[in-house]
Amino acid sequence: MRNFGFISCLIAACFAVHFSIHSQNPEEPALPDNGSALSPSNDSGQTAGSNALQAAISADLIDLWELRAAVEKMPESEVLRLSLHDAVRLAVDNNPDILIAELEPEKASAETYAAHGEFDPILQHTFGYTKAALSLNQQLRKFAGAFMPSAIDSTSITNETTLGGKLTTGTQYAVNFNLDFEKNTYGSNVGEYGATIGLMLTQPVMRGFGKDINRIRIRAGANMKALSEAQLKLVVLNKTADTIKAYWDLVGATEAVRVYEGALRNAERLLTISETRRNIGTAADIDVLQAKAGVAMRQSELIQAFARVSDAGDVLKLLLNMHDNHRFSSITILPLDRPDPADNAIFNTDLFDESLERSVDRALELRPENTMTDLEIANALLEEERARNDMLPQVDLVALYARGGRNTFLGRTLAGIRDNQDHTYNFGIQATIPINNRAGRGAHQRARIGVRQAEERRKQAQMAMMMRVHVAARGVLTGKTLVESNHQTTLLQETNVMAEEKRLKIGISNSYQVLKVQEDLTAAQVAELQANIAFEKALVELQLAEGSLLDNLGLELTPETSSIEPVSWIESVGLLYEP
Numbered sequence: 001m002r003n004f005g006f007i008s009c010l011i012a013a014c015f016a017v018h019f020s021i022h023s024q025n026p027e028e029p030a031l032p033d034n035g036s037a038l039s040p041s042n043d044s045g046q047t048a049g050s051n052a053l054q055a056a057i058s059a060d061l062i063d064l065w066e067l068r069a070a071v072e073k074m075p076e077s078e079v080l081r082l083s084l085h086d087a088v089r090l091a092v093d094n095n096p097d098i099l100i101a102e103l104e105p106e107k108a109s110a111e112t113y114a115a116h117g118e119f120d121p122i123l124q125h126t127f128g129y130t131k132a133a134l135s136l137n138q139q140l141r142k143f144a145g146a147f148m149p150s151a152i153d154s155t156s157i158t159n160e161t162t163l164g165g166k167l168t169t170g171t172q173y174a175v176n177f178n179l180d181f182e183k184n185t186y187g188s189n190v191g192e193y194g195a196t197i198g199l200m201l202t203q204p205v206m207r208g209f210g211k212d213i214n215r216i217r218i219r220a221g222a223n224m225k226a227l228s229e230a231q232l233k234l235v236v237l238n239k240t241a242d243t244i245k246a247y248w249d250l251v252g253a254t255e256a257v258r259v260y261e262g263a264l265r266n267a268e269r270l271l272t273i274s275e276t277r278r279n280i281g282t283a284a285d286i287d288v289l290q291a292k293a294g295v296a297m298r299q300s301e302l303i304q305a306f307a308r309v310s311d312a313g314d315v316l317k318l319l320l321n322m323h324d325n326h327r328f329s330s331i332t333i334l335p336l337d338r339p340d341p342a343d344n345a346i347f348n349t350d351l352f353d354e355s356l357e358r359s360v361d362r363a364l365e366l367r368p369e370n371t372m373t374d375l376e377i378a379n380a381l382l383e384e385e386r387a388r389n390d391m392l393p394q395v396d397l398v399a400l401y402a403r404g405g406r407n408t409f410l411g412r413t414l415a416g417i418r419d420n421q422d423h424t425y426n427f428g429i430q431a432t433i434p435i436n437n438r439a440g441r442g443a444h445q446r447a448r449i450g451v452r453q454a455e456e457r458r459k460q461a462q463m464a465m466m467m468r469v470h471v472a473a474r475g476v477l478t479g480k481t482l483v484e485s486n487h488q489t490t491l492l493q494e495t496n497v498m499a500e501e502k503r504l505k506i507g508i509s510n511s512y513q514v515l516k517v518q519e520d521l522t523a524a525q526v527a528e529l530q531a532n533i534a535f536e537k538a539l540v541e542l543q544l545a546e547g548s549l550l551d552n553l554g555l556e557l558t559p560e561t562s563s564i565e566p567v568s569w570i571e572s573v574g575l576l577y578e579p
Contacts, residue, residue, distance in 0.1 A: 077332045084247055084337040087320065088553055091243040092236060094321040101235040104228035106564070112221030113566060118214075121165035128158040154184035155191075168211045172202040176402075179413075193413035198402025198424070207392040213385065220382050223375045230371040233550075233557055237368070240553070241544040243319045245537050250312040251335045252533035256526060257305045263522040264298040266497065270518065271295050273504060274511050282507055290511040294518065301522075339532040341483040346539050346552065347473065349480045356473045359546050363465045366547030370465075373458035380454040384447040391440035393433040400426035465545070472542040479535035486528035493521040 092098060134152045157180065164174035176198050183191035208214065271291040277283035313333045322329040348355045364370065403423040405416015416422070434440065500517040503509035543549040550557060570576045 077330050079332045079334050081334045081336055082247075084244065084335070085553070087243055087247050087316065087335075088240055088555070090320045090322075091239060092555060095239045095243070095319060096321055098232075098236055098239055101232045104232060105225050108221060108225035108228045110566075111224060112218060115217035115221045118217065119166055119168060121163055124162045124164070126158070126160040128156075130154075130156045130158075152185040153189070154182070157181040166214075168214050170204045170208045170210065170214050174200045176200070178404075190408060192406065192408050193410050194404065194406045195413045195417055196402055196404035196422070197417055198400060201397075201399045203397045203399075204395070205397060206395045207389055208394075213389045216382055216386055220379055223378050223382070227372055227375040227379075230368040230375070234368040234372075236557055237544060237547065237549055239319065240549055240555070241540050243316070244540045244549075246312070246316040246319055247335060247337075248339070248533050248536045248540075250309070250316050250333060251338065252529055253305070253309040253312040254335060255338075255529050257302065257309060259522060259525045259529060260298065260302040260305045262525070263518065264295065264302055266518045266521070267291070267294040267298040267515070270501070270504075270511060270514050273501070277504075277507075283511075287511040290515060294511070294515040298522075339536045341480065341532055341535050347476050347542055349477050352473070352477060356470065359469045359473055359542065360466050362546040362548050363469045364462060366551070367465050367545075368547065369461045373454070373461050377451065377454040377458060380447070380451040384444070384451055387440070387444040387447040391437060391444055393431060395429070395431045398426075398428045398430060400424065468545040469542070472538065472545040475538040476535070476542050479531065479538040482531040483528070483535050486524065486531040490521070490524045490528045493517070493524040497521050 132154050134154070159179040161177045162174055164172070166172050176196075178194075178196045180194045181191055182194070183189050203209075212219075271288070271294070274283055274287045274291040278285065278288050310332075314328075316333055317329050317331070322331065324330070344350070347359065401424070403417055403420050405413045405419070405421040407413045407416060496517050497514075500509055500514050504511070504514050540549070543552055568576070
């Protein structure tokens with residue numbers, strides 16, 4: 001493809017020459033195809049056409065100034081010099097995906113907090129006022145005689161307060177206090193108070209008995225928080241790896257600019273040599289034209305290289321969430337670190353098998369999927385425990401104790417409670433036993449299958465982790481080999497360029513051959529650069545597969561405490577509002 005651009009320039013130049021000749025001599029006859037072309041008159045015609053062709057091949061056919069101006073007028077912006085470690089730190093602190101994932105453990109904590117609400121006591125109060133006038137029917141009036149009023153007036157006030165709740169043992173309790181006032185015609189319109197205080201307890205002895213089963217939502221909430229923290233670590237790992245890869249892509253694009261700048265200098269040096277040879281009569285205009293075509297191609301490649309630097313910088317800025325007044329940042333990032341293919345601290349390719357085994361062990365220890373699958377199994381076991389308990393019969397012990405008082409005076413009524421004027425004791429048992437119990441048995445079977453699925457998913461995850469480590473390790477080994485191979489190729493092509501330029505100076509080569517060798521050098525330099533970047537990215541992929549990336553960078557993941565606390569109880573019941 002690189003040769004195609006150069007050949008296209010030459011073809012365009014030849015077409016320009018062709019049309020230039022015909023535009024200057026529109027009536028010139030074409031050369032005959034028969035043997036008469038050997039006559040003296042035809043020889044003179046050929047000489048004239050050759051002179052016209054040479055005159056039309058001018059070094060001015062290609063203008064390099066516009067491309068040069070485009071290179072020199074590349075947009076300028078503020079430059080941020082950034083090391084790899086600083087880029088990673090910015091990503092961990094500012095990446096939107098990480099910021100969103102950091103809220104998940106807080107949501108899980110909120111769920112656990114809400115699960116504790118199952119054991120919060122509930123206060124309930126009921127108040128009622130009734131005033132009625134009821135007429136007696138005919139039978140009652142006849143039976144009562146003249147001394148009975150024809151209507152009954154009654155007034156009643158009821159107050160009932162209950163404090164109830166549930167304990168972690170499954171015990172349900174309710175403390176009830178009733179205070180009534182009533183007067184009516186039968187009582188000579190004398191008011192009477194009645195008060196009762198009592199305690200009712202319900203204790204499951206089979207289904208719903210015990211702290212473990214009653215705190216199962218809290219236990220599941222703790223597992224969900226740990227699971228969300230493992231998921232947060234996974235997001236941080238992935239985004240850190242993406243940031244490092246994007247950083248190396250930017251390094252590669254930046255270094256590619258230097259490669260293409262060197263290629264442009266080589267092409268300009270060839271142009272200078274060609275112009276000098278033309279001026280002393282050892283080269284033709286076509287040699288200068290070919291050299292100019294090479295310079296034009298190098299300038300175009302340099303412009304494209306600058307564009308790739310901007311693109312790679314934008315990708316990195318997106319990962320770092322860099323913005324200016326809520327607008328995407330226009331700053332230019334200048335990477336400071338460079339690849340170091342000689343570093344074997346992470347993975348020793350000379351001891352591939354031993355290094356691979358260590359990487360697999362680290363993956364089985366450090367990857368977040370280990371914790372995630374363990375917690376998935378734990379939650380499945382909790383669900384099985386719940387389902388097993390739900391299969392049991394509902395057998396509850398019920399107890400009630402109450403005492404009360406009644407009097408026309410409120411104080412004496414309350415004193416009657418104290419003196420045990422009225423009292424009630426009650427004890428009983430209530431049971432519900434499902435026949436066949438297919439609903440409970442089916443739910444338990446489903447929960448057991450869920451446990452089996454969770455265990456199989458853990459095995460699958462472990463196999464996937466080990467496979468990923470194997471692939472990443474081979475990528476490192478291949479990358480190291482390609483680095484060495486491309487480096488040797490670059491050294492060979494540098495030697496070829498120097499040799500071909502010397503051949504050109506002594507007249508046994510031409511501009512086209514030198515341009516071709518220069519293109520090969522540029523391709524080799526770009527391939528070596530890409531191999532170095534690919535090797536660094538392969539090391540990142542290996543550390544990601546191991547789960548050791550954060551440890552190797554010296555980063556410790558500590559989820560921040562939530563800035564969103566539960567509202568106060570007063571605000572929750574609507575007595576206070578804080579926007």
